[in-house]
Amino acid sequence: MANPAFDDLQGVERMVSAAPPAQYVVKIHSYSSLSMNSVDRYESGVFQAGGYKWKLVIYPNGNKSKNVKEHVSLYLSMAETSSLPSGWEVHALVRFSLRDQHKDNYLIIQAEAMRKEWHFDAMNFECGFDQFIPLKTFNDARNGYLVDDTCVFGAEVFVTREKSTGQGENLSMIKDAISQKHVWWVFNFSQWNKEFYDSTVFIAGNQKWKIRLYPNGKGSGLGGFVSVYLVSADVDTLPPVTKVFASYSLRLMNQYLENAYTGKGNHWFSALNQESGWARFIPHANLRSLNANYSVKDTYVVDAEVTVLGVASAAL
Structure with a gap:
């Protein structure tokens, strides 16, 4: 039975989740x-997902170019597509949310399930819902979507298929992948005054990597933290469609005890997403703690362990 607060639209699936959009x-x-x-159309800032750049597009009173009335229209649009190779195509699962x-x-x-994937290309770089929610339902504060003239929209994007050459791509997952470790001795740390420093390049899974350290932090860690990232040293020379999927850990070693500050993750490394960490x-305070034993004679030890699990490349 249709929910009277919403249109009974074919091909649309609605559900409720306690988790905010990721x-x-x-x-x-x-x-x-x-x-x-x-303001008939509002475009959000650009965000990255699945190796591509996106933005949300909101029509507060409906998309007039499609003769939509009495509804909010909501779309996902690919951004900065001029940098993509000719013939590009992207298929993605998209979940919109409203708090x-x-x-x-x-x-x-x-x-809905039978039509979940949306197709984006140079002729069709914007997909979404002309009738996302009726204005009558949205504007009624009892429903909780617009309260004190404030609302929260969200999106999650999961790229499922892509091609950028007109020929498609090959994804090769690696069975029994072998991990490779690299140890970086950071000498004279207190004298480091550049924005960031890189370790020497090392090989893991036939790919080149390096550790990147920001002594005074980066982004949300600026000024109070040391930021550490794993960086692909190959992406500048690889074709744009190539992506490398790797599992990794980064550790700052306690040189007297068998423990460490450790971060673990996995990431698709590409020309658009060449670092993760x-x-x-x-925190700087923890780093300088006399009891932490991370520094010996102004020297720190950082190591990376990398396992390449898959490589996606253009099909020949």
Whole structure:
């Protein structure tokens, strides 16, 4: 039976989730001011997901170019597509969300199971819902979506297939992959005053890597943390479609005890996403602690362990 607060639209699946969207959120204050100031279309900032750049596009009173009325229209649009190779195509699973501020959960709206994947290319770089939610339902504060003239939209994007040459791509997953470790002795750390420093290049899974350390932090760790990342040293010379999937750990060793500050993760490394790690890896206060034993004569030991699990490349 259709929910009377929503249109009974074919091909649309709705559900409720307690978890916030993992990739991007747009919180809009004084939402009514968009219409009052004739803002018919709002584009969010650019965010990255699945190796590509995206943005949310919101039509507060419906997409007039498609003759939509009495609804909010919501779309996902690919950004900066001019940098992609000719013939590119991307297929993705997309979940839009709208926060219920009364129940502190999220209405999830996506294409139903038989039509989940959306296709993006140079002629069709924007996909979404013309009738995302009826304005009557959205504007009623009792529903929790627009409260005190504030609302929260979100999106999650999962790239499932892609091609950029008109020929497709090959994904080779590696069975019984072998881990490789690299140890970096960081000497005279207190004298390091550049933005970042790189270790020597090392090989793991037939790929080149290096550890990158920001002594004074990066991004959210700037000023109070040491930031540490694993960086692909190959991506500048690889074709744009090539991606390397790796599992890795980065450790700052305690030189007297068998323990360490450790971060573990996995990442698709590519020309668009060549580094992965932690902006707030270790606080400066912890690093300087006399009891931590991380520094011996102004020397630290950082190591990386990398396992290449798969490589995606253009099909020949």
